[in-house]
Amino acid sequence: MEYCDGGSVVDLMEKRGFSTLRIGEAVAIILQVLEGLTYTHNAEIPNVRLADGSFAKGRGLIHRDLKPGNIFLANVGGKQVAKIGDYGLAKAFDQAGLSGQTMTGNVVGTPYFMPRQQVVNYKYTQPDVDVWAAAACLYVMITGYSPRNLQDQDPFLAVLQNDAVPVRDRTSAIPQPLATVIDRALIDNPDIYYKSAAEFKQALFNSIS
Structure with missing residues (x-):
């Protein structure tokens, strides 16, 4: 496997004493x-x-477990490049039934970074669950908090019952245009707002331009 000398995003945050990343740095990674x-x-x-x-x-592959620990950083020609790792839960989304390592009926993933759709219909999830997870990663990277409040609750039940907390409620340092895009990206009731990674990427880029 390729060696990523920068470690993961979690490693980067640990180097800073579990601090948040700079907004520009976090957005560039996402x-x-x-x-x-x-x-x-x-x-x-x-x-x-x-x-x-x-x-x-x-x-098409859906990752289904995207989180900061699965985002790796490599130095390529003096530039930091983000790479997605750990596709162990990935599924080809246009084929029904079993795929790869996943077994029928299982809900696998990390609740902090899962939309409702991944809990309700894990076997037939679509690419937008990864888009939601990418937004959740960005949220954690710039606030230090998970999008949902999961304390004192079964984590999967919390995913179903709790909406994401508006990002500026965590920290007012987030510029409003960026906050609007992040909050939209974390809508998952009744549907996930951004259906494709390209759509979210464009909205994110426009919010910082």
Whole structure:
């Protein structure tokens, strides 16, 4: 596997005493993550295992466990480049049934970074769950808090019952245009607001331009 000498985003935050990242730095990392998701959500997958055990060509991988610990940082030509790792829970979303490492009926992932749709319909999740998770990663990176309040509650129940806390309620240092985009990206009731990584990336870019 490729060695990423910068470690993960979690490692970067630990180096700063579990501090938040600078807004510009965090946004730059997530813009690269969204570029990576745009690729994987549209990539051709040569062999996807179907429910009946046969294999077929698929299109697009959903990560389903995107979080700061799975975002790695490498130095490429003197520039920090973000790379998405740990596709162990990934699924080819245009094929029904079992795929990869996932078993029917299981809900797998990290509740801090999961939208409602991933709990309710894990087996048939669509790419927008990764888009929501990318927004959740950005939220954590710039506030130090998870989007939802999960204390004293079953974490998966909290995902279903609690909306994301507006990002400026965590810290007023977030510029309003950026806060608006982040808050929209974390809407998941009844549907996830941004349907594609490219859509969220464009909105994020426009908010800081």
